[in-house]
Amino acid sequence: MRIIPNHKFASAFGVLLLGCLTIGHAGAVSVTETGLFGSDNQVYQYLLNIPTAQTVDIYTTSYAGGMNLDGTTSMAGGFVPALTIFSVSSGLVVDCAAEGLTCSGTQMMGPLQTDPATGSVLDVYLQESFARGSYLVDLTEVPNVATGDVNTNPEFLFSSDPTATGDVCGVTGGTFLETDTAPCTQRNGNFALNIGTVPEPATLWLALPVLAFGVIRRKRFLARS
Numbered sequence: 001m002r003i004i005p006n007h008k009f010a011s012a013f014g015v016l017l018l019g020c021l022t023i024g025h026a027g028a029v030s031v032t033e034t035g036l037f038g039s040d041n042q043v044y045q046y047l048l049n050i051p052t053a054q055t056v057d058i059y060t061t062s063y064a065g066g067m068n069l070d071g072t073t074s075m076a077g078g079f080v081p082a083l084t085i086f087s088v089s090s091g092l093v094v095d096c097a098a099e100g101l102t103c104s105g106t107q108m109m110g111p112l113q114t115d116p117a118t119g120s121v122l123d124v125y126l127q128e129s130f131a132r133g134s135y136l137v138d139l140t141e142v143p144n145v146a147t148g149d150v151n152t153n154p155e156f157l158f159s160s161d162p163t164a165t166g167d168v169c170g171v172t173g174g175t176f177l178e179t180d181t182a183p184c185t186q187r188n189g190n191f192a193l194n195i196g197t198v199p200e201p202a203t204l205w206l207a208l209p210v211l212a213f214g215v216i217r218r219k220r221f222l223a224r225s
Helices: 004-019 164-168 199-224
Strands: 030-037 045-049 055-061 082-088 093-098 125-130 133-141 188-195
Touching: 004 199, 030 045, 045 055, 045 188, 093 125, 125 188, 164 188
Parallel strands: none
Antiparallel strands: 030 188, 045 133, 055 125, 055 188, 082 093, 082 133
């Protein structure tokens, strides 16, 4: 009788278990997008294609810093972010989140951090249940929040004002100022956007029969040894 070392048995079982855990996750999303705005009215846009209905986490880590989905860490200091999700097919706003503002959902805390300089939690986090289709995830800077659907002109409140925060704070030519603080706190143009599929609890149950099978086989093997 060929004896299978325990570590080889575990490896084989691990591969089989991994296969079961990935069932039902076709089209899973895990994206970290980072960059630098040069003005207050810029918009970063990510096209999100959803092949099957699924729940997706969308959050920023650039205001107060934190861990991203790709394993990198963002530093604190970025501008106050706003997220708006549009349906490509209808052109309508699906959801949005910004400081003190949500559209149809509830802004979540999730992995959001407290900024060490301001003591505020102003990154944004949405957990959205998407139907099959294509969506635009737009990242902007507060107060340049969405004013309506994609076809609205202007689409965002301060889309034609590259120094919107400076204007609000009375700082000529100023950018990336936190407009709800006094005095307005200077921030920078860094952003970090994370988009990730939320694991479905049901997929874990798919692995349980395999787990039970593996335990039974191992007990039989040990009994014969």
